[in-house]
Amino acid sequence: MKISIIGAGIIGLSTALTLADRGHQVTVHDPAPGSGASHHAGGMLAPTAEVVYKQDPLFPLMLAAAEWYPQLIELTQRYSDVATGYRTDGTLVVARDRADNTHLEELTAYQHLHGMEVERLTTRRARQLEPALSPALAGAVEITGDHQLQPRRFTQALLDACEKASVSIEPYAVHDVDEVDADQVVIAAGLGAAGITGWYEGERNPLDLRPVYGDILHVRVPEHQYPLLTRVVRGFVEDRPVYLIPREDKTLTIGATTREDGRDQPQIQGVYQLLRDAIELCPALEECDLIEATAGARPGSPDDLPYLGRVNERVVVSTGYFRHGILLAGMAARCGADLVEQIDPPISLEACDPMRHRR
Numbered sequence: 001m002k003i004s005i006i007g008a009g010i011i012g013l014s015t016a017l018t019l020a021d022r023g024h025q026v027t028v029h030d031p032a033p034g035s036g037a038s039h040h041a042g043g044m045l046a047p048t049a050e051v052v053y054k055q056d057p058l059f060p061l062m063l064a065a066a067e068w069y070p071q072l073i074e075l076t077q078r079y080s081d082v083a084t085g086y087r088t089d090g091t092l093v094v095a096r097d098r099a100d101n102t103h104l105e106e107l108t109a110y111q112h113l114h115g116m117e118v119e120r121l122t123t124r125r126a127r128q129l130e131p132a133l134s135p136a137l138a139g140a141v142e143i144t145g146d147h148q149l150q151p152r153r154f155t156q157a158l159l160d161a162c163e164k165a166s167v168s169i170e171p172y173a174v175h176d177v178d179e180v181d182a183d184q185v186v187i188a189a190g191l192g193a194a195g196i197t198g199w200y201e202g203e204r205n206p207l208d209l210r211p212v213y214g215d216i217l218h219v220r221v222p223e224h225q226y227p228l229l230t231r232v233v234r235g236f237v238e239d240r241p242v243y244l245i246p247r248e249d250k251t252l253t254i255g256a257t258t259r260e261d262g263r264d265q266p267q268i269q270g271v272y273q274l275l276r277d278a279i280e281l282c283p284a285l286e287e288c289d290l291i292e293a294t295a296g297a298r299p300g301s302p303d304d305l306p307y308l309g310r311v312n313e314r315v316v317v318s319t320g321y322f323r324h325g326i327l328l329a330g331m332a333a334r335c336g337a338d339l340v341e342q343i344d345p346p347i348s349l350e351a352c353d354p355m356r357h358r359r
């Protein structure tokens with residue numbers, strides 16, 4: 001089958017690779033591959049730590065994505081040698097003060113209620129695992145099932161794998177699905193999907209997407225401190241969430257703020273908040289080199305669930321992955337490819353109907 005994918009972020013590329021591996025002739029269209037949210041993401045694959053109260057329809061999608069992630073990595077590495085930064089060392093979640101610890105305890109109870117594996121640790125044990133953590137922490141848990149990768153590297157690996165799997169990458173934007181010569185089209189253009197026409201009736205695009213900005217920092221750990229941390233550390237500091245992701249290339253990512261102010265540059269307030277809170281959890285960070293402050297826009301939907309489904313006999317929509325798109329790629333690639341091939345995906349996508357916010 002001849003298939004066009006609009007958008008070369010992590011969602012479009014992983015779907016393209018899956019379909020090419022299934023024997024289809026795939027073209028990906030994007031004027032700037034890998035330049036969207038996927039370029040700015042932290043890369044946590046965290047179905048448990050990222051659980052959000054009362055978002056039950058999201059849990060099965062996140063759990064399926066985490067379960068299938070090793071297959072997506074294996075598929076990528078079957079075609080490409082480019083390292084993805086995929087690591088399975090697990091995650092610590094820590095609380096800075098007593099109020100933060102109450103929050104952490106409530107979150108842990110909620111996770112246990114949903115059958116998730118979270119182990120309470122003494123702060124002493126947490127510091128044995130990660131000696132760079134502050135001695136002043138009030139609580140800690142370990143989540144061994146939450147992993148990470150390096151999104152920019154993974155995008156490069158996916159691009160390389162796609163090329164080796166004979167996917168054609170066309171450096172052009174598509175504004176109307178009728179512009180492309182294909183049997184099937186997948187709209188995977190992140191926020192750009194809201195501007196793509198030709199697949200719905202009426203004036204208004206049914207996708208209700210909005211940019212949710214996040215500031216994020218990259219630092220380099222000096223030789224004498226490396227490895228400052230050996231696993232992902234997430235924390236609450238005066239109820240603000242912050243995370244630290246150590247990488248094998250001796251960098252460390254600190255993220256991420258959440259704001260809907262329409263400003264696409266990193267904001268001083270956000271950078272300050274991230275550094276201050278990260279240093280509260282890991283004081284030695286003060287000695288690192290700041291190498292990049294950046295801001296990206298998460299493709300948000302009104303109910304924080306993706307838009308993933310078939311909308312007519314030629315078009316499948318796959319966008320709106322909001323804060324979890326790197327993780328959800330593990331599910332989106334497989335289910336998106338199934339939708340294109342008109343076979344039932346292994347999990348229910350009822351909650352992700354792309355037409356559910358049509359007005």
Ligand SMILES: Cc1cc2nc3c(=O)[nH]c(=O)nc-3n(C[C@H](O)[C@H](O)[C@H](O)COP(=O)(O)OP(=O)(O)OC[C@H]3O[C@@H](n4cnc5c(N)ncnc54)[C@H](O)[C@@H]3O)c2cc1C
Pocket residue numbers: 006007008009010011012029030031032033034035036037038039040041042043044045172173174175188189190191192193196213214215216255256295296297298299318319320321322323324325326327328
């Ligand atoms: C600061 C920050 C931190 C994050 N951290 C995490 C995290 O730790 N874990 C996690 O799971 N998720 C995280 N996310 C969310 C994640 O980055 C997104 O959900 C995910 O990258 C969405 O991928 P995508 O491929 O749908 O979109 P994008 O990466 O935005 O890609 C869309 C692509 O479509 C192209 N495009 C747009 N319009 C058109 C058009 N008309 N024609 C052709 N191409 C077009 C763009 O050029 C772009 O390359 C984070 C996001 C941010 C901003």
